[in-house]
Amino acid sequence: MNKYIRTSLAGLLTSTMIASAAFAAGTHPTTGEALADDQTFTYRILDEHSSVDPQVVEDVSGAEIVRDLFEGLMNQDEDGNLVPGVATGYTTNDSKDVYTFTLRDDAKWSNGDPVTASDFVFAWKRAVDPALSSPYAWFMELMSIDNASEIIAGDKSVDDLGVKAIDDHTLEVTLSAPLPYFPQMTTHSTTFPAPQKVVEEFGDAWTKPENIVSNGAYVLTEHLPQERSVRERNENYWDNDNTIIEKVVALVINDENVALTRYLAGELDRTEVPAGQFPRLQKEHPEEAISFPRLCNYYYTFNLSDGGPEAFKDPNVRQALSLAVDRKIITENIMAGGQPQAYTFAPAATAGFDVPDVEMAAMSQAERDELAKELLAAAGYGPDNPLSFEMVYNTSEAHKKVAVALSQMWKQKLGVNAELANMEWKIFLEERGNQNFDMARGAWCGDYNEASTFLDLLQSDSGYNDGKYNNARVDELLSEAKTSDDAAPLYTEVERIIAQETPVIPIYHYAGVYMMDSDVGNWPVKNVEQNWYSKNLYKTAE
């Protein structure tokens, strides 16, 4: 860390360091490691977050901040398991459409007010209120909360939402359909409580540092948009005694190479590794370059709508193209960050998901190429009648490299002419959403840790099904899975059908590829959703 930053940080930290003398001088209560005096965690975010209003926030970097500032009913631990948050536990009825949460009595807002069930009721009604018009209102529909859809559509009053405070510490939620994984969804920021008095007093400006009141382990103390956002310990947080990190600084750095340079200069504790640089960094900094599976997939989708290319209506053609993709080259030579090769749509890391024995995964690449040639020839394509189509992706160096590799593989192995076209993000989304493409790049990160968050994309009436894949059996299995106690076999069957029919070409699953200062303790590498809580981290003495 260079001296200018050190000087300025030292000044800022003096006050908080006095308060934390007990921990700063000591050791970690469970691991016994010596703790650093300076418990500040500084990390890079790609872009300015949209908001820190829990009901409004829609981006990952914003949700990370909201997870520190606010606490919902349930939290996740380092492995992604459900642990108590504001709620100490919950019960449900036999039909799993009424959930009752018991709230702890020592939870407080940062202004000292108690956190009660009515704070959740207020927040959840707020989330669906057309007056707020939250872009994440749909999450309440996804949670199947009774009347959520009708309220959003303006057909019912917000007071009809299926949530009520039985007393200060009991929250009852009524669902329009049974949902076995409902409690998992309460770790999502949209469901976090909001302080009614403050929201009503300040309106949209209630999230500014000078106004905000929050109930999480941290409070927002500084925010210079596009530059930094700082959060510091909330002394009123119920588990404050077990919190070690004093201060968390998120720095907006758009350029990932600048971020890496600043990390290497000691200005950051964590940053993302740019595509392709992991092997070098791992060699130079073996303790700091880390990679672990994440809950996101990367794929190309065929346009199967009526307006799509005739050739892609033939499953043999689709399968041939998928078989000819050498995923090893893409994951090891292009991405090179420990990304797993993908032969299924949902990542293997998804909880409660049994990866089916997809035939293709067991074959060698030579066998796949052989079969691909046969299938394509059987479909009537060959040197005399070459298959040609256009593949679109959104402008980015990494996407371009993958697209170039794919088109080369198809050209060399199958004689297929795939023309590349890149588009600016919003245009890309518009074109893909309107089925103006032959083949398009896609990627999806799970909203929650359950296979349906991925597989629902292939349901015929899903708004995210840009390829317009339509299979009645898949629809049936997916709707059955919604209410089933053991959905794993259903998901496995869906993946088998997808492997056979190949509406999409899964290419790889994401990895979290970071440079992480080796003195940062307890980073949840096993939490595939990467829902991390600063209160669970600590910094060891170097």
Add this chain to the structure above:
Amino acid sequence: MLAYIVRRLLIAVPTILLLIVASFFLMHFAPGGPFTSERPLPPAVLANIEARYGLDQPLWKQLWDYLYNIVVHFDFGPSFKFKDRDVNDIIAQGFPISLTYGSLSFLVATTVGVALGIAAAIKHNSWIDYLAVGLGIAAQALPNFIMGPILILTFTLWLGWLPGGGWNGGQWPYLIMPVIALATSYMGSIARITRSSMLEVLNSNFIRTARAKGLPTRTVIWRHALKPTLLPVVSYLGPVFVYVLTGSVFVDIYFSTGGLGQAYVGSALSRDYAVLLGVTILYGVLTVLVNLLTDLAYAWFDPKIRY
């Protein structure tokens, strides 16, 4: 003179209006909207949002409301992306930062550039001249997006002297690299213009007369040669000032300054209409004002010019 200023300002009004209308329609005709996202919003949710921001109204009505709010309330509208801030907030927070970087770069580019140019012209064909010309050309060939990485790698990673970015209340170590990155190429241009202009002036008759009268070189340069030398430089400075302000877009992004550049580019990519328009208007107004100031400065530098 006063009549001239008033006339120019009156012409500026339709110019800015035209800028607003053209930008407004171009922006709305670009594919995708502020709420186009990877997770397409359910129609009911989208309808609520569009109603809240008036995006469900016909375009002419939206434009009218927008202009009305600017003229009557000086309100440049909400940000669709950042819910707790409006355009006025975003500009009030980011512009002073951009202005700091822009003005400092302008000062550095002008003073160093003019000094280099004059030194080169006075010591024509000496090593000072060659050095100044060499520096000027090298600087001009190094746009800010090349200077940025060179500076960061040298001073942050290798030497560890300067922080690699951020604003941090505008402390001076945070200002150095962005200002150098922004100023360098303009400094090069200014040095070259000053040098050739000075050489031409030094060869003109009135300088020869001054020298023949036996005036010391210092007086010849400062009293007689400098003003006419600076005339072409001044005409270049107006655009440079606008360039350093808008050019700070790259510097803002590369050095994460928190200035307007990030908000500007980000708003274009995310179709944050009001932010994009607001910053465009700001830069438009600045351009008009700076051009006016440049024209007024001519009159001071060249007595032949009268308004």
